Amino acid sequence: MRNYVIGIDVGGTNIKLGLFDSGMQLKAEQKYLTAKDASAAELIGFLSQKVDSLLDGAGLSRDDVRGVGAAFPSSVDYKRGVTLESSNIVSLNEQPVRDMLRQKLQLPVFVDNDGNVAALAEHKYGAGRGYDNLIYATLATGIGGGLILNGQLYRGMHGMAGEIGHMFVSDSTGYPCGCGVIGCVQSISSGMYMARYAMDRIKEGEESRILDYAGTLSGIDMIAVGRALQMNDPLALEVVNRGAEYLGRMFHSLNQIFDINIFVYGGGITKLGHRFMDRMIASYRHHSLIDQKYPAKFLPAELGERGEIIGAALLVP
Ligand SMILES: [Zn+2]
Incomplete structure (x- = not known):
């Protein structure tokens, strides 16, 4: 069998x-x-x-x-x-x-x-159990996701739906993204690009404990940023707030398109902790007009x- x-x-x-x-x-x-x-x-x-x-x-x-x-x-x-x-x-x-x-x-x-x-997986066995509609977001080195609509994974015309990291959120912020656009949320709020922003600010002369934790400029990663954040380092706070702000905008736009306000999130940069996640959710609530009436749920992924x-x-x- x-x-x-x-x-x-x-x-x-x-x-x-x-x-x-x-x-x-x-x-x-x-x-x-x-x-x-x-x-x-x-x-x-x-x-x-x-x-x-x-x-x-x-x-x-x-x-x-x-x-x-x-x-x-x-x-x-x-x-x-x-x-x-x-x-x-x-x-x-x-x-x-x-x-x-x-x-x-x-x-x-x-x-x-x-x-x-x-x-x-999260829809069937994790934090999304029981919800017919949800948006899953991976917040990690890159940003990705998946859409569960009416109980089914929505793949779009070619199977490529849910690439939420390439949502265009700014034409004045961010780095050139792998997809060819400047200003994808991934080019601002992903682990890779938040670390790069920290590196560029330090190169410009900003003093920060991030560098102490990283050892070298090229060694700057989100682990170093996270440690500096715990010590209330001003640059770490700025890096994280900037990333969180644009993620909040991304979730807001997704909500406007799909009328879904169940967001399940996983991935390495959520380890930055509550200051990062609180700021992201605050950004969403700030931009969303309907959130007071229909409050969004941000649920940490359960399957790790x-x-x-x-x-x-x-x-x-
Ligand atoms: Zn992109």
């Missing part, structure tokens, strides 16, 4: 695999570092090999598997099973990853974007690091 499904999360840093039984209980999991310089064929070969080793470890074989779902850190053309623009793993640009993996594994394979699968493998497994029908 083909009772098992496998969920794979190909991330910019780690590759994770999870084996689930018919009741979606996690039976085994594995985690590896992503070889970012590998070719697409090498990467797919690696995934196929690790699927077999996951099954071996559980005393199972491919004959026990109903299907494999895989999430990628890029736009994904869901219908064609092709990964599009990927700033994280360049070799994945325009690759028919679904068919490549199908051929290797000789199993049904389904692929989607990492934000979409995290939205699926496993969200993507669970969601990827849920791609298998």
Whole structure:
């Protein structure tokens, strides 16, 4: 009996695999570092090999598997099973990853974007349980998301809906984004670009404890910013408030389009803590005219690091 499904999360840093039984209980999991310089064929070969080793470890074989779902850190053309623009793993640009993996594994394979699968997982098993409509946001090195509309993941015409990080929020703030636009919320409020803003301000001569925690200019990251924030460093506060302000605008625009005010959020920069999240929510409430009447709910994701493998497994029908 083909009772098992496998969920794979190909991330910019780690590759994770999870084996689930018919009741979606996690039976085994594995985690590896992503070889970012590998070719697409090498990467797919690696995934196929690790699927077999996951099954071996559980005393199972491919004959026990109903299907494999895989999430990628890029736009994904869901219908064609092709990964599009990927700033994280360049070799994945325009690759028919679904068919490549199908051929290797000789199993049904389904692929989607990492934000979409995290939205699926949080909707079914996490903070979004019981809500027919919600917007999921990953706030991390980059910003991504997924839309649950009327109880279903909404993929749009090409399977690329929910790329909320590329929402245009300013034409005077922000850096050139990977998508070619200046002023995407990702180019202002993502971990990568908040850290870059801190670095640029320090280069201009701003004194900050961020540099003490980072050690060197090029070592500035959101961990250093977060530590300086705890010490009430003025630049850290400015960096975080600026990022939070534009995220609030993003959620406000999403609310205006979809009339959804259930927002589930996950990702590394939420570790900045309540000062960051409070400021983001305050920005949303400031811009939203209807929030007093219909107060939004901002809910922290509940599935943590496993969200993507669970969601990827849920791609298998
Ligand atoms: Zn963009």
